[in-house]
Amino acid sequence: xxxxxxxxxxxxxxxxxxxxxxxxxxxxxxxxxxxxxxxxxxxxxxxxxxxxxxxxxxxxxxxxxxxxxxxxxxxxxxxxxxxxxxxxxxxxxxxxxxxxxxxxxxxxxxxxxxxxxxxxxxxxxxxxxxxxxxxxxxxxxxxxxxxxxxxxxxxxxxxxxxxxxxxxxxxxxxxxxxxxxxxxxxxxxxxxxxxxxxxxxxxxxxxxxxxxxxxxxxxxxxxxxxxxxxxxxxxxxxxxxxxxxxxxxxxxxxxxxxxxxxxxxxxxxxxxx
Amino acid sequence: xxxxxxxxxxxxxxxxxxxxxxxxxxxxxxxxxxxxxxxxxxxxxxxxxxxxxxxxxxxxxxxxxxxxxxxxxxxxxxxxxxxxxxxxxxxxxxxxxxxxxxxxxxxxxxxxxxxxxxxxxxxxxxxxxxxxxxxxxxxxxxxxxxxxxxxxxxxxxxxxxxxxxxxxxxxxxxxxxxxxxxxxxxxxxxxxxxxxxxxxxxxxxxxxxxxxxxxxxxxxxxxxxxxxxxxxxxxxxxxxxxxxxxxxxxxxxxxxxxxxxxxxxxxxxxxxxxxxxxxxxxxxxxxxxxxxxxxxxxxxxxxxxxxxxxxxxxxxxx
Ligand SMILES: [Zn+2]
Numbered sequence: 001x002x003x004x005x006x007x008x009x010x011x012x013x014x015x016x017x018x019x020x021x022x023x024x025x026x027x028x029x030x031x032x033x034x035x036x037x038x039x040x041x042x043x044x045x046x047x048x049x050x051x052x053x054x055x056x057x058x059x060x061x062x063x064x065x066x067x068x069x070x071x072x073x074x075x076x077x078x079x080x081x082x083x084x085x086x087x088x089x090x091x092x093x094x095x096x097x098x099x100x101x102x103x104x105x106x107x108x109x110x111x112x113x114x115x116x117x118x119x120x121x122x123x124x125x126x127x128x129x130x131x132x133x134x135x136x137x138x139x140x141x142x143x144x145x146x147x148x149x150x151x152x153x154x155x156x157x158x159x160x161x162x163x164x165x166x167x168x169x170x171x172x173x174x175x176x177x178x179x180x181x182x183x184x185x186x187x188x189x190x191x192x193x194x195x196x197x198x199x200x201x202x203x204x205x206x207x208x209x210x211x212x213x214x215x216x217x218x219x220x221x222x223x224x225x226x227x228x229x230x231x232x233x234x235x236x237x238x239x240x241x242x243x244x245x246x247x248x249x250x251x252x253x254x255x256x257x258x259x260x261x262x263x264x265x266x267x268x269x270x271x272x273x
Numbered sequence: 274x275x276x277x278x279x280x281x282x283x284x285x286x287x288x289x290x291x292x293x294x295x296x297x298x299x300x301x302x303x304x305x306x307x308x309x310x311x312x313x314x315x316x317x318x319x320x321x322x323x324x325x326x327x328x329x330x331x332x333x334x335x336x337x338x339x340x341x342x343x344x345x346x347x348x349x350x351x352x353x354x355x356x357x358x359x360x361x362x363x364x365x366x367x368x369x370x371x372x373x374x375x376x377x378x379x380x381x382x383x384x385x386x387x388x389x390x391x392x393x394x395x396x397x398x399x400x401x402x403x404x405x406x407x408x409x410x411x412x413x414x415x416x417x418x419x420x421x422x423x424x425x426x427x428x429x430x431x432x433x434x435x436x437x438x439x440x441x442x443x444x445x446x447x448x449x450x451x452x453x454x455x456x457x458x459x460x461x462x463x464x465x466x467x468x469x470x471x472x473x474x475x476x477x478x479x480x481x482x483x484x485x486x487x488x489x490x491x492x493x494x495x496x497x498x499x500x501x502x503x504x505x506x507x508x509x510x511x512x513x514x515x516x517x518x519x520x521x522x523x524x525x526x527x528x529x530x531x532x533x534x535x536x537x538x539x540x541x542x543x544x545x546x547x548x549x550x551x552x553x554x555x556x557x558x559x560x561x562x563x564x565x566x567x568x569x570x571x572x573x574x575x576x577x578x579x580x581x582x583x584x585x586x587x588x589x590x591x
Contacts, residue, residue, distance in 0.1 A: 069591050073587060073589050080506035166585060168475070169478075172482050183459070199474070201447035220446075227442070230438060248445070
């Protein structure tokens, strides 16, 4: 069967038309892109890459990357069906990224901020040593330079299995850096996007002074499949969505993509940073 | 789930000699003393050979052994007193994490430890050692109190992982684990963490940020269970032994990767063969670590705890 929607090597559909997972309509790609990759029919928020996110949130041309020279390696000589070092090379070619996070500084409506973003297309946005180190340095610089800190998370993978226990320890490392930043009075706004799971959810993503979430994002600790396999009952509708978490008290605001920049700027002003 | 374990298959050569020893003892043969001595020597050699060559998947079996001592056992064997304190003041009292005052060789401390239970009833009450958010909140609440009154904290880690369920997600499993790491990293009292059995991912790290992190020789500490990893990367749980190899989570690997400070040796044939000896070794370790930590100025202590975790990770630069 011929489909107008092609799956491409980036893991996101490309071509003139997009099938919207929200309303099942075929959406003219240009129409969605004009709206920051949000479905014009139903408001579904499509995946955006780390680079696109930087363009959407920061003032044009103000982003300055930090620690771009950090590169992943293969400390465990990990091998499943494929060797991890080969997998890394493929992911790097496919996404144009060295690893799953980009960090640096820039301006949001003329307010200088430290800014980090993970890209859920690079090994599911999982956190290994490079993501952990980049984000920790970002937090440390934000502390030194007394900058507000914004991190936009997207990670279906959580802590990266291929770097084993070292990935797990990144959770503690970043959390400790955020605790110091907090002690110095820093303002951290954490933005959760679809999906934010596992060790990313259970570390920096949850530690914002304010936690924003894009509508309808999947957010949680354990994956829905793991939960279903454990408890053997159907999961309630809307379980682990942004709206579910807001209802249970873990998200401050659900912020549609086109409002994200102005909401961040306003929060910075309220907190006097 | 509580099937009577037939014992571990790689321990069969050990059981076999043990049964020959029992037979010899029952035979009442007076000339049997020499034979008995020989068998005992053979038992020690065989046990050593088996345990010196455990592969990572076998280590997991030992770490999960039904007779392996748990937090409650160490509290009974290595501590002079334990005064349990319940509840998280928000939701309930999670049986998967035990907390309370304890005395260790005249040191007053706060103990926080995962609890797996022995009988089926106990095991279901504490979800086989998988804590809910209220467990992590209880742990943090008691640790904060310990810091307030100058008590060092001792954490025993022994969990397959934090509980994956509807209630756990509704009550913020991700949030409480993150908050515990955040608060433990700056807690103003000495913190000693020991992985005594299973160090299962975020559920372990949620009580795992300390000035000293040690692991028992046959315990393991991993980003994901070998079964979970096999399911995702090999698409089948049957590849768990392969995943166990790949994940590098045995005590020797953890030491090499700089994730733990010390490995506490287990008695010959594992902690389950001689819980009392294991408890004795654990006690010696804890008392020594306490003595090293208790007189340090708190700002120094907290700063070096930060640096310890700050160094973790392997990457290239430039
Ligand atoms: Zn739609």
